[in-house]
Every structure is written in structure tokens, then in C-alpha cells.
Amino acid sequence: MKIATWNVNSLRVRLPQVLDWLASEQPDVLAVQETKVADDQFPVMELRAAGYEAVFTGEKAYNGVALITRLPMHGPVLKALPGTVDPQQRLVAAELGGVHVVNVYVPNGQAVGSDAYDYKLEWLERLHRYLADVLAAGRELIVLGDFNVAPEDQDVYDPLLWANTVLFSGPERAAFRRLLDLGLVDVLRAQNPHGIVYTWWDYRFNAFRRNRGLRIDHLLASPALAARCVSATVDTRPRAAERPSDHAPLLAEFAASR
DNA sequence: ATGGCGGCTGAGAGCCGA
Secondary structure (H helix, E strand, O other), rough: EEEEEEOOOHHHHHHHHHHHHHHOOOOOOEEEEEEOOHHHHHHHHHHOOOOOEEEOOOOOOOOEEEEEEEEOEEEEOOOOOOOOOOOOOOOOEEEEEEEEEEEOOOOOOOOOOOOHHHHHHHHHHHHHHHHHHHHHOOOOEEEEEEEOOOOHHHHEEEEEHHHHOOOOOOOOOHHHHHHOOOEEEEEEHOOOOOOOOOOEEEOOOOOOOOEEEEEOOEEOOOHHHHHOOEEEEEEEEEHOOOOOOOOOOOEEEOOOOO
């Protein structure tokens, strides 16, 4: 299975880039975040013409997530964390190729100590409970998306500058670590144990040209699946192209089981 | 490094992202 995640920062603006990328990389699944499009405006037909179906949950102007796939989908599609009513559309999950695939757009948090920050930490705790249940049921799991957390010093271009700020504060990193403590594997880091690998660069400051980035998009896999990961890379080409998203796509490939 | 970018809405400038 070839599976990717990409925060596109408006699917309607980025649709040409997304269609180009699907054509060149041919992933089985692409999880996108920040679609910023209401469901009745979602580009179903354009994706279908490219050979992909989509399940999505969106809203006007903010948030919104979609799973774009050429695999057959089985079973129910989840469009929010179970047992919660979230006015912000931040999660879509489906059974794809025998794997429970969970696409997340974790809240940004705005600033340490803000209401948005508390909402982010609560959201991550609810995600933890849900993923624990999935794993307890013995299901193969991939959770991928924009986590808005840089887990380690090497995931931040200037850790001292970012210390105690949102995306890199202790409580956020601890919440991410608790997801790994479930047994999930950060496959991009596992494939690049020591390398500098960023997924986001600020539009300002010439950040991309200077490679002042953060690694805040992630793909986590359950242990047996992670053992079959044959590659995990960040494709920086779309970030370098015309009218880019500020995030680059993260692409991983898994060998079939036996 | 104060904000510089870019998307959104609604028709201004302000909000939000990270």
C-alpha cells in the first residue's frame, strides 16, 4: 500500500497541484487536511476523473479533511471522534485495504495557555482513547495527518527559539509521545533515524529556501504494519513549485502481508 | 525580528494558520 498525507491549505486552490501529484505518485490513499470546503462544493467529479473516490467532512473556510483513494472502501466511515460532537471537522476514518486509516487535522493551539491550546490537548487525549480502542480490537492501524506537534529537537529548525511555544511545548510533545506509547511507530522517523526531515515551512521569511522548517505532519502505524514499511519520504517538490501549500506531502509504502 | 505570506469572508480589514 502506498499512502500519503498532505495539508493542502485549501483543496479548491490546490486542486491542480493535487491532481498532478496523484498522477505522478499514484498513491493508493491520499489523506488531505485543511480542505476548507463545504461538502456540497467538494471536487468529487475532478477526483473521480483521475481515478479516485473520496470520503470527506468539511466546512466553510476552516478545517476539513478527506481520504482520497483508489482502493475499495468497506464498512462505515467515521467523521468525528466517537462519542463527541466537534463543531470543527478534523477527522475522517475508513477501512482501506484491510487497514483502519485515520486522517487527522489536530488543532493548531494558537498559543500556549489559550482556550485553543486547551482544546488541542483535550482533542489529542480523545484521539488517544479512540486509537487505544482500535488497537485493543487487534486491528491494523495507520493514523496520519497534520498533528501540529514537532516531537523532538531535531524536528525544529531552531529548538531554542521554539522552546515553550505552541507546536513544540512540553504538554503537546507529551501528548504525542503517549500516542507512540500505544505501540504506534512514527514511520518517517524510523526510516530516517538521524536525518533532518521537515514537512512545513512558513510562507514568510524565505523559510523554505533557508530550510527553516518543522516536522509536524506524521504517519503512525501499528507494529506489524510498521515492520512492513519499505519507504517513508517527504516530497519537497510541491513546496518548491508555484503557488504551494506551506506543507509538503509525506509518502510511505508498505509491503503486502505475506 | 516588531512582521514579512497566503487562505478565508465578504466587499474592509481582520481572522487564522504554524
